Amino acid sequence: MRHVYSGKVREIYSDGADLLLVASDRVSVYDVVLPTPIPDKGALLTQLSVWWFDRLTDVVPNHLVSATDVPDEFAGRAVRCRRLEMVPFECIARGYLAGSGLREYLATGAISGVPLPPGLVEGSRLPEPIFTPTTKVSDGGHDAPATFDEVADAVGTELAGRLRELTLEVYRRGAERASANGIIVADTKLEFGRDADGELVLADEVLTPDSSRFWPADEWVPGRAQHAFDKQFVRDWAAGTGWDKKPPGPEIPADVVAATRTRYVEAYEKITGSHWRR
Numbered sequence: 517m518r519h520v521y522s523g524k525v526r527e528i529y530s531d532g533a534d535l536l537l538v539a540s541d542r543v544s545v546y547d548v549v550l551p552t553p554i555p556d557k558g559a560l561l562t563q564l565s566v567w568w569f570d571r572l573t574d575v576v577p578n579h580l581v582s583a584t585d586v587p588d589e590f591a592g593r594a595v596r597c598r599r600l601e602m603v604p605f606e607c608i609a610r611g612y613l614a615g616s617g618l619r620e621y622l623a624t625g626a627i628s629g630v631p632l633p634p635g636l637v638e639g640s641r642l643p644e645p646i647f648t649p650t651t652k653v654s655d656g657g658h659d660a661p662a663t664f665d666e667v668a669d670a671v672g673t674e675l676a677g678r679l680r681e682l683t684l685e686v687y688r689r690g691a692e693r694a695s696a697n698g699i700i701v702a703d704t705k706l707e708f709g710r711d712a713d714g715e716l717v718l719a720d721e722v723l724t725p726d727s728s729r730f731w732p733a734d735e736w737v738p739g740r741a742q743h744a745f746d747k748q749f750v751r752d753w754a755a756g757t758g759w760d761k762k763p764p765g766p767e768i769p770a771d772v773v774a775a776t777r778t779r780y781v782e783a784y785e786k787i788t789g790s791h792w793r794r
């Protein structure tokens with residue numbers, strides 16, 4: 517097994533013909549990884565993603581080889597997956613206005629070239645979910661918006677159309693299930709790759725609070741920043757510490773750690789309908 521890539525809160529290892537995607541218990545707020553782990557976060561998000569992969573095979577095949585055949589040290593928080601030729605775009609679906617999409621809309625009236633009606637505000641629900649891809653920036657910077665035509669220029673019109681169709685369908689399925697259980701999925705980021713036969717395969721993680729914005733539905737108020745289902749306790753505590761939001765972040769107090777872990781358990785249980793047993 518060989519370490520090949522580190523993300524903020526995840527790692528990739530090469531293991532023979534496969535890859536191991538390993539989720540840590542680290543949490544990132546304001547793009548800064550905080551020093552205090554959230555126990556079971558990696559396992560909760562890995563198992564939520566596996567639950568989604570298993571329920572989306574009628575939409576698109578996925579890269580999972582095994583959710584159990586992983587080294588003991590990573591048990592429960594890693595998946596073995598097929599090595600793919602990754603599509604060089606982040607495939608983002610948005611059902612609500614937030615983050616970079618909000619900033620782009622306020623500046624241009626559109627997101628990734630998709631025009632939106634005037635008068636929308638932070639947290640507004642969009643008339644319908646939209647496909648707003650970005651380029652994958654390798655230097656750790658922020659990804660740049662890409663129009664559908666830019667995606668089509670890079671991968672061909674047919675594949676770009678499939679990426680849009682699949683991204684929106686996965687988002688719709690996720691948003692529908694989450695909404696029925698009190699969670700708004702405002703947006704989600706998917707990654708696709710192509711296998712040796714050139715087939716499009718869903719990769720990375722799917723519909724987790726790290727790859728998506730999860731908002732508690734009963735606290736949704738358009739016109740202000742929405743509360744994050746999972747990270748709001750950390751954000752609110754951090755705001756009260758005077759931290760300048762630059763690395764290294766401060767240690768998270770035990771009560772905030774415990775409350776945040778509970779939120780990840782709640783998200784897992786609400787969406788899967790199963791109790792978390794670890």
Ligand SMILES: N#Cc1c(N)ncnc1-c1cnn(Cc2cccc(F)c2)c1
Pocket residue numbers: 521522523524526527528535537538579597598599600601602707709719720721
């Ligand atoms: N998934 C997947 C995948 C695959 N099945 N085949 C080839 N490459 C990738 C791959 C490369 N980068 N990433 C993003 C990523 C994911 C997880 C953790 C990270 F640090 C970074 C995914």
